Amino acid sequence: MKNYNHTTYAILGILTTECKSGYDIKQFMDQSLNHFWKISYGQIYPSLKLIVQDELAIVQSSSSEGKPDKNEYHLTSKGIEVLKNWLEQPIEQIPAQRNEILLKLFFSRYQSSKSTVSLLENYKQKLEDRYKTFITIEQSIRNFKDTGEDTMYWLFTLDYGKRTTKAAIEWCESSLEQLEMKKGE
Structure with missing residues (x-):
């Protein structure tokens, strides 16, 4: 099974919540994970592209009246399996601190x-x-x-x-x- 970087796994995890767009993912990060895991917009969209490319999620365009269309990402069963597999692995190392x-x-x-x-x-x-x-x-x-x-x-x-x-x-x-x-x- 292919290994992904931790940012990809974090985004897979976030996609298990109600957050489905890149913007929603960034908001979720800033409001809940930011004290221990930071992801920039510059990391989110390439990771989402990879997740879709590897069939871990599908992307659907949604529209709301008066708002621009947005892409929503939904995990596939393969994506959930990849997330579960990663969660069950032991941690690789104690986090290094740059302070x-x-x-x-x-x-x-x-x-x-x-x-x-x-x-x-x-x-x-x-x-x-x-x-x-x-x-x-x-x-x-x-x-x-x-x-x-x-x-x-x-x-x-x-x-x-x-x-x-x-x-x-x-x-x-x-x-x-x-x-x-x-x-x-």
């Missing part, structure tokens, strides 16, 4: 303590904003009654985002405390 704050902090000996503190405080604020966004998303998922069997799994991924963000906030606080103690020496 600009850690890179800058690693070399912070070459900037002022004030700049390092500012860097950490700014990062902490962004993390706190992200955490609030996660809370809002969680409330939205819990209030939306039509998610069916997906709800529990969506909440698992959201919980991961909340926990890692909370840990990063605590790390910022600890690092700032240590910088403050060093300053007092």
